[in-house]
Amino acid sequence: MSALAVRGARKHYRSGDSLVRALDGVTLTARRGEVVGIVGPSGSGKSTMLLIAGLIIRPDDGSVEIDGIEVNSASADIDRMRDLRRRHIGFVAQKPNLIPFLTAQENVALALSIDDVRATDARAHAAELLRALGLGHRLRSKPMQLSGGEQQRVAIARAVANAPALILADEPTAALDGERGRQAMGLFRQIAEERRAAVVVVTHDPRNASQMDNVFTFEDGRIVSDNPRGSDW
Template sequence: MSTPMNSKVILEAEGIVKVLGAAPNEVKVLKGIDLQLHTGELTLLMGPSGSGKTTLLSILGCILSPTEGKLTLSGFKTHNMNTEELANLRRKHVGFVFQSYNLVPTLTAVENVMLALDLRDLNGPDAYDQAAEALEAVGLGHRINAMPSKMSGGEKQRVSIARALAGSPSVILADEPTAALDAKNGMAVMELLAKVAQDTRRAVLAVTHDHRTLQYADRIITIDDGRIAGSDRPKLSGKEVQVPAH
């Protein structure tokens, strides 16, 4: 299928296999995954519980290493990298958005975003300016000094997205970003992720069970039993996408 103009492959997984445990109790969670993420796109990864979505997300984000296969992220081939090298690649090129926000409760919104920048060796006034700019980009410029306890769920998730954006990573990976939100806030978060994904320097991948998010996707990948079960670009094909039940 065709891809957007000015788009490029920013992440490529080839033949990814992941085995957990040891014989005779080992489980092959991923069974040869081939996947590309293109800049300028919001990709949804969907499938039933136990299909391997979270494991795949962790491998794409350089948190886990595959048992077999190769991963290339922003031009860097990861299969010969050690733990420290993978951590450095993750810090520089991957932003994470979590279902449970993972904000530090004792820090303000801007301080939570600055914490991510500090991990990328950026601090001081420049870090504050970048953090404030990221919060402005997600519509929270007026809440930079708010504490998490004073924020709604939707606001907390926007801070999480701002934190993921800080430092301009190549790939943003979101794990069930709407699961803890009501319908209104969940759709607002998806609209924001779709907007973030329009940047042709970046790709966004979201794991989700929420079928209401389909309307925001440039591409939908389905996974079942550790294998890619389908891939479609509904905005280009005009087709309705069938997603495995969970």
């Protein structure tokens, strides 16, 4: 069973009088235990794909299946999409969007308290994830006191905290240096393997390719290649 199956997704945006075809019939699947990459030039539809997979926007056409649950995107109601998203998906957006008045640890723990995890357990698990991302010394810092890269790592910890079946990340290593980027990819790999999650990462960093089970290359809203283990990439 796939953690994610997007089939035949089309999406256009209206921009003034013209129509931008952001996705033109894209099919992409990711199984539990896999880390899958999405690469391609700017404007090729990568972020749109992630927003559709994350049930944040609806495709004009096509279907989305999350962890075996078919979401009839055209007619699914907003509450149901939100509920599925909360239970099954961890999303790392391009901007970290942390809650400014909470510490790093509290931002991560908040994602856990949703499922009635005891507050002390949530805090301990949050600290453990932040340590794995090299932020053990930043637990009590507020977002304003953190660099862009540090905020991004807090957002990664928050996205994976709830052990979702599917983790989606839009250029999560863009603000990170080589070592921190490797650490973040290493955490994704570990979570995919240990928790049997599927991880889909938009990246422009070829150094991440060796960590991927499959790499989809996007061009003009279509997938132009699909390389197991990112072999020719």
